[in-house]
Structure formats: structure tokens, C-alpha cells
Amino acid sequence: MTSTELDSDLPQAEIKSHYRISKVWLIPFVAFSIGIWMVVDNYYNRGPEIVITFDNAEGLEAGKTRVKTLNVDIGFVDKVLLNKDRRGVLVHVRLAQQAKSLLHQNSQFWVVKPRIGKGGISGLSTLTSGSYIEFVPGDSSEMGEEFVGLDQAPVTAQGIPGTRINLVSQQGDSLSIGEPVLYRGFEVGRIEQSQFNIAERLVHYQVFIKAPYNELLTENTYFWNASGINLNATADGVKVNVGSIETIISGGVAFDVPTDLPLGNAIDQAKDHILYPDQNSVYERRQYQAKEYVILFEDSVRGLEVGAPLEYRGIRVGTVAEIVSYLTPGNSFGSNERRIPVVVKFEPARIGMPNSSDSVDKISQYVEMWAKQGLKASLKSGSLLTGNLFVDLDYYEVDKNSDLADEFNQYQVIPSISGSLAQIEQKVFGILEKFEAMPINVTIDSINQMLSKATVTMQDLNQVVAQVELLLANQQTQQIPQHINQTLDELSDTLKSYNEQAPVYSEVEKxxxxxxxxxxxxxxxIKELxxxxxxxxxxxxxxxxxxxxxxxxx
Amino acid sequence: MIKPLIILSLGILLLGCQTPRMTVSYYQLAPMLKEGQQVALDKPQLLVEPVRLVDYLQRPNLLLKLESNELFVTKYQVWAEPLADGISRTIVNTINTNQQSIRADSSVFTRCRKKDQCVSLELLVESFYPTEQATVEFSGKYRLIRNRQVIHQEDFMLSRTLELDGYVHSVDLLRGLVTELSTKISQQVSHLE
Known part of the structure; x- marks a missing residue:
């Protein structure tokens, strides 16, 4: 048996290709899928990114600083970059998806951090938690992605019902944002903005009166600075106005309808309102339709100030508008005119007439008629303490000057008469002149003669008194009162016996x-007889x- | 013989001068109090001022009205006291006997104790006599005064029918009329309080 046969006898192995992927690979696959899902999910569900511009990035840190609204965490600072012009910072904020619908164009952002100011201490909680950006959604119909951050928390949050009024002041008034707006001592709003307009040289304030107190605002509402203690020495004397403790310390604005005006209709928000320096100014410097006249005074105008009252027998009818100190063709040094011109405003609204041009026309006619009847102006002292003067109108004897004189610098001239002080001065001088003219020596001689005669008379009188004293010292004279008393007692006893209870009386009655x-x-x-x-x-x-x-x- | 005849004649003449004597009757108007009573000083007080009489009643003799305008003045029928006093006492005694809510006093005897609780009675009597028409009449006017202000004034005319002859019965009925007026006045004063 050969090896080949041997090999052929052996069963042959069936060789198959094995392409199956190991199940172990499922694990990284699933992990990869989840990762992809998370990325996609995160991409589609991430919130909007907005950019907020701040002056600086104090307290802001990328990845750490949170964004909150109503103390709810809705995002975080993603990046903090310098502005292109390097005068500010761009803060990129990633918000939660749910905040997307809140990003109205007038939304407000500001950094909450510890602050100490006139309004008090705020943001103490950020000492431990770190600064955060506070977000207040706006109410605009348009949405936005880029915003300008506020330096500090707004005085009035968006959406609070109320009325915003623009106030204009000629003085600085030292009013700050956040100071209260008061109505009869009750806080009804705050100052939101203050801005100095260089072109107009005026200070503009925006105040917010919250509802329902904005209903107190009418067209006859006047605003004044209620800050601190107001000491005012005028022709009416010295007046001291003191506000609330808060306004004394920090200042504030007050408003009301003057007592001499009706409430009026609803306020016109578009119109700028004057911020008067104090409450008295509301009455004294209020803008009225007025007819201006000139009064030429012979007397010194020292103590007369612009704004001093023009009165008719104690009733204010106008205001001193100007004391003309410059020389005019009418009162140049070369002419005979020595009188000092004073421009006064006759304001018909102060005497119950409507504040209109028609009233001014009417009052012009009246003043012309009154002048012919003897109306004249004089300077009078409003306060002996301050020496301030005011212009008083009253009727005097009609003379050749009783009429409106020719125009003086386009003003009609109301005739004048020397004031009471000047009149007193003239009388004193007159009395002194009479004293001077008196024959004093002759009078003194006569008085001496009279005194010598009186001395003789007094000596005679002394003698008479001595005799009377002798008479009174007589014992019989001294007994006269005793006798009179005794007689009166006896008379009294006699009369007693005739009174109602006396026996004699009852006997007579019986x-x-x-x-x-x-x-x-x-x-x-008797009748029979x-x-x-x-x-x-x-x-x-x-x-x-x-x-x-x-x-x-x- | 002549002397006794003369004396007898003179005696007869003197008998002719004899006047039949008539007895004068005195009538007391005011009722006497049957028993004493303590005066309650805290009650409202009616102060009876002196009663005023018209001129023909200011006589002691009783009157008899014959016709509407004819009066007969009696000779032998006389009031035991002035008629004004009698009427005044009748009012006072009647009120104090019959009325418990007020106290009547004569202004001759006492004055107002409390001004707010004191009402004065002023009475003017215009008729107070029996008539030939078998009646007795009592008429006049009165007014009630408090704090110098008249608070009530009234004219009155009271009468009753005579049942019996004579002045005794007439005086009884006249007293009854005064009592009737007193009761009316006291009720008015009580209502005022």
C-alpha cells in the first residue's frame, strides 16, 4: 500500500470558506451608533447662541458664568471675545432650547455682581456663587440674536405696566437713576434715565410711573425736584420745604396738580415736561400765556428780582420778567430819562381766566382801561427780613399820567408811582424839614416860662395837700366813715323788718x-244802698x- | 191813757219797720282732700297759675243765666272764697287725688322744681254759672307753657244738665265740670311727658 492509496482511502476534508463577522463587533457598533445619535440629537436640540455686548468682561468667565431668568438657569457663557474695535467685549452665550422663544429684540441682559450704591447693597449672593447674567425677556414682536448688555439692573423691568414721561430741567438737579418719583410723599415710580443734552444745554430725565398711579398724571400735572431741604427767601418771606427722609438723603422727583388748577385731561406722553427746581417754582415760574408791559420806576430796584410777583392788592396777577440793565435809546445817559425799566408779565390765567391767547387779548384791553382809571404800579417790600421787593398795582388819583404811555422797546408802559418805602422816606424828610424850619429857640423860651409857672402852681398845690392831710388827721374826720357804717347798719336792720319773712310784713298782708x-x-x-x-x-x-x-x- | 196809746202806736210802727231776715248761703267749690298724702317731688309738675276771671265773674255772688245775654246776680248765694281761688284749688286737689303720674301745685304756694319737667297752666274763665234752661256752664280757654314756650292752647265749653233745683246742686255740678277739665288737662300733661 502506497502512500497514495493510503491517502485515497482516507476521508477527504471538506474545506469551506468562513466569512461570518464575529458578534463581538456588535458592541463597538452599538456604541458608535449611540454616539452618532447623541451628536445628532445634541445638534438638533441645542439652544440658540446669542451675542451680548458689554463694556467689559468683569465677572464673566467662559464655560462657568451662567445665564438666569427668574433665578432659573437657562444657559451659560460659551465664549468671551474682544470686540473688533477693542472697546468692548462680545459674550457668546449658549441658551437652552426653551429660551429660544424668549429672545425678543428688546430683551435685557446685565451682569449681577455685588454692588454698593445710593440705592443700597445688591448682589450679595454672588459673593459665593459667582457673577451671572440676568436675562429679562422683552415684549417686542421681533426676535433677536445680538443684544447690548446693560451696565446695571434696569430700574423698571420690561413688561411692568405704567407710563414713561420725559422731564427737562435747566438745572443739573443732581438726580440719579433709580431715585424715587413721589406723589404727596408716596413712591409711585423711579427715574430710569438721565441724559445731558449738550446742544440744548438741558438735562433730560425719563421717569417711569407704575400703574395704577399713572392715572394721577394729567395735562395739569407739574413735576419738581423734591431733593434735600429747599430754603427759599423771596418777596413773600423765607420758606423751607423738607421732603421725605429718603429724598433728603438720595433725592427724588415729586409731581402734583397745583391747587389753583383743575385736574385736566389725560397726560400727553409725547410732550416734554418741565422739571421745576422746587414746588414753589411750580406756582411762581409756571408757563402762562402773558402780556408783557414795561414799568419805569423812579425808585431803586435793589431787592427786586426776576420772578418776583406782580400783584394787584395782594392778588398775584403776573411776574417780573426782566429788569432792564442795559441802556436803550430811551434811557441813555445823554437823555433826561432816569427811570429804570422793568418788564412784567401780566398773566390772566392767574386770575381765573383761561390760559389762552384770547385771555391775553382781553387783559390787554382791560389794562388799557384800568390805566385810564388810575391804575399805577409801585415797588413794595415783600419781606422786611429779606428786603425783597415786588411790584404792586393799585388805583391812585387820575392825573395826566393815567394812561398807557408810548411803547418802550415795543412794550406798552404802565404808569408808576413811588413805592411805600420811598413815600415814607419822603415823609420823613418832610418832617425833618419842618423840624428844621421850626423856631426852636422861641418855643424853648415859652416852655421855660410855662415850666416856671407850673412850678409856682405845684407849690400852691403842695400847700393845699398839706392842709388836706391836716384835715384828714383830725380825729372827728376819721370817725366819719365809722358813723356812716353805723348808720347803714341801722338802715339795713330797719329794712330787714319789712321783708317777706318779717312779722311786720305778714301783719300788713293779713x-x-x-x-x-x-x-x-x-x-x-253797698249795692243795695x-x-x-x-x-x-x-x-x-x-x-x-x-x-x-x-x-x-x- | 193817752201815753199807753202812744207807746202802743209807736210799737206797731216799729213792728212795721221790722225786716224779714234772709239767710246768706255760702258755697264752697273746692273739694277737700279726704286724706293727706306725701308729695312725690320727682314727678312731672303742673304749676297752676292764678286763675283769671272775666269781669262779671269777679264778684262773690253766684250768677244765674236767665237768657243768652241776661245774667241774674244773687243776693244771698255767695262763694265762700274768691271764685278764682276756688277753681284753682279744685284743679290742684282733683289732679293730686285722681292722677298718680303728675303732681299739681299752686304757683302761690310753690315754684317749678325742675324746669324741664314743669308745665305751667294759665286758665281764663268766661262762664261759670247755672242757667234757667236747667244746665250749668263752664267755659273759657287755657294754655300750657314749658320753658316760656306755649306747648298747648285750647278753648273749652263744658256743660251738664241740672237734675235738681237750687244752688247746692248747681255748685256740685260746677265742681264736676272743673274736675272734668282738670282730668283732661292732666292727661294732656302726662302725654306731653
């Missing part, structure tokens, strides 16, 4: 009663009285 009774009994007899004088001797047969008859006997 006697009178008996007399009356006797007279009553005598009356029939009157009818028949001889009836005492020859009386008729006794005739009994007629008697009333009873019904039973009828």
Missing part, C-alpha cells in the same frame, strides 16, 4: 286780706234769689 274780705262782704250791702238808700230802715219784703230749676221739675 290786714289787707281781712280788708278785702270785708269789702267783699260789704259789696252786696246804692239802689235804695233807705233800705237800712225801710227794707222791702225779703225777696229770695231766683233759683235754677232742675230738669225733673220742669
Amino acid at each position: 290786714s289787707l286780706q281781712q280788708f278785702q274780705q270785708l269789702m267783699r262782704e260789704m259789696q252786696p250791702l 246804692n239802689n235804695k238808700p233807705n233800705s237800712l230802715i225801710f227794707e222791702n219784703r225779703a225777696q229770695s234769689d231766683r233759683e235754677p230749676k232742675g230738669q225733673k221739675n220742669d
